[in-house]
Amino acid sequence: xxxxxxxxxxxxxxxxxxxxxxxxxxxxxxxxxxxxxxxxxxxxxxxxxxxxxxxxxxxxxxxxxxxxxxxxxxxxxxxxxxxxxxxxxxxxxxxxxxxxxxxxxxxxxxxxxxxxxxxxxxxxxxxxxxxxxxxxxxxxxxxxxxxxxxxxxxxxxxxxxxxxxxxxxxxxxxxxxxxxxxxxxxxxxxxxxxxxxxxxxx
Numbered sequence: 175x176x177x178x179x180x181x182x183x184x185x186x187x188x189x190x191x192x193x194x195x196x197x198x199x200x201x202x203x204x205x206x207x208x209x210x211x212x213x214x215x216x217x218x219x220x221x222x223x224x225x226x227x228x229x230x231x232x233x234x235x236x237x238x239x240x241x242x243x244x245x246x247x248x249x250x251x252x253x254x255x256x257x258x259x260x261x262x263x264x265x266x267x268x269x270x271x272x273x274x275x276x277x278x279x280x281x282x283x284x285x286x287x288x289x290x291x292x293x294x295x296x297x298x299x300x301x302x303x304x305x306x307x308x309x310x311x312x313x314x315x316x317x318x319x320x321x322x323x324x325x326x327x328x329x330x331x332x333x334x335x336x337x338x339x340x341x342x343x344x345x346x347x348x349x350x351x352x353x354x355x356x357x358x359x360x361x362x363x364x365x366x367x368x369x370x371x372x373x374x375x376x
Contacts, residue, residue: 186304201351205358207319212362215314216369223374225365226304230298232307232374237291241371244287245363251280252341259353267341270349274333277356281326286321311370321359 223232258273292312295301302312332348339345 198347198351201354205354208358209314211247212314212317212365215310215317216365217267218311219310219314219370222306222310227305227307228301229308230304232311232370233376235295236371236374238371238375240287241367244284245367247280247284247287248360248363250359251277251284254280255353255356257347262341262346262349265341267336270341271333271336274329274336276350278326278329278333281322281329285319285322285326288315288322292316315366318359318362321362325352325356325359328355 254273254277258270258277261269263275292315295308300308301308329352332345332352335345336349
């Protein structure tokens with residue numbers, strides 16, 4: 175009974191910290207500016223989508239099942255990231271490491287698939303220099319990939335810290351912010367999959 179009350183108090187304290195913390199507020203502001211940046215990139219892609227300069231269009235270049243595989247991997251990583259955060263809120267260090275390790279591997283697999291797609295396009299002569307359409311595509315999807323890379327570096331650093339230290343309130347807050355960032359990237363990818371790949375294949 176005492177342990178249950180202590181866990182409830184710990185969750186409440188962490189929640190209050192997450193809501194009232196100035197660093198958390200600043201991170202939300204950062205995410206909003208990132209959202210604006212992606213909004214501009216989506217708008218640019220929409221405008222330049224038809225400017226193929228006698229080259230291949232999206233329906234000729236994009237492989238929808240491949241993009242769907244990327245989507246499923248990233249959405250699964252979002253689920254495992256949520257499980258890691260749930261374990262962190264309960265103070266179970268072992269499961270935090272396990273779930274974040276799985277999230278890291280899934281994120282790495284997604285990034286590998288994205289890089290292989292870029293490599294294939296470039297090797298076939300369809301780089302960002304080919305047309306305005308491809309330039310906007312590489313910029314939009316590449317920017318998301320860069321964010322995934324930053325997320326993986328952040329995750330790796332957090333896991334190293336967690337491996338050598340206890341699950342403190344400060345580290346839990348960092349994991350919460352990391353989880354928020356990762357879910358944000360998943361949402362952005364859903365829009366990329368829908369606008370770039372799904373509509374592009376029609």
